[in-house]
Amino acid sequence: MSIITIILAILVGLEFVYIMYLETFATSSNRTARVFKVSPNDLQSPIVQTLFKNQGIYNGLITLLILVALLYQSTVALEWLMIYIIAVAIYGSFTSNPKIIFLQGGLPILTLLSIWMFN
Numbered sequence: 795m796s797i798i799t800i801i802l803a804i805l806v807g808l809e810f811v812y813i814m815y816l817e818t819f820a821t822s823s824n825r826t827a828r829v830f831k832v833s834p835n836d837l838q839s840p841i842v843q844t845l846f847k848n849q850g851i852y853n854g855l856i857t858l859l860i861l862v863a864l865l866y867q868s869t870v871a872l873e874w875l876m877i878y879i880i881a882v883a884i885y886g887s888f889t890s891n892p893k894i895i896f897l898q899g900g901l902p903i904l905t906l907l908s909i910w911m912f913n
Contacts, residue, residue, distance in 0.1 A: 795867050796912035802905040803872055806879065807860040809901060810853045818850030831891070869913045876906040
């Protein structure tokens with residue numbers, strides 16, 4: 795696995811750790827409200843808190859899977875993880891915010907291109 799792919803994959807993992815932090819540990823913070831464009835009052839709702847924390851766990855598991863793929867040098871696993879993340883970003887760009895394809899999908903797209911070009 796190339797060093798470029800490894801660095802990009804680590805950056806994707808760090809991005810998802812940050813998302814997990816916002817959703818799971820800083821659920822009702824002003825930063826979370828700003829990042830996800832949700833009102834601070836909405837973030838106080840127990841239902842929204844539960845949904846965000848659940849989403850955060852999924853995002854944390856994506857990071858864990860990226861780390862496992864890197865640890866075992868599995869380009870196939872890393873490739874499929876990036877395809878999954880890109881697909882979710884495409885879905886989010888249609889259902890939530892068109893910028894998500896770049897914000898959440900940008901690094902995974904670069905990582906996938908790196909896998910295809912250098913491995």
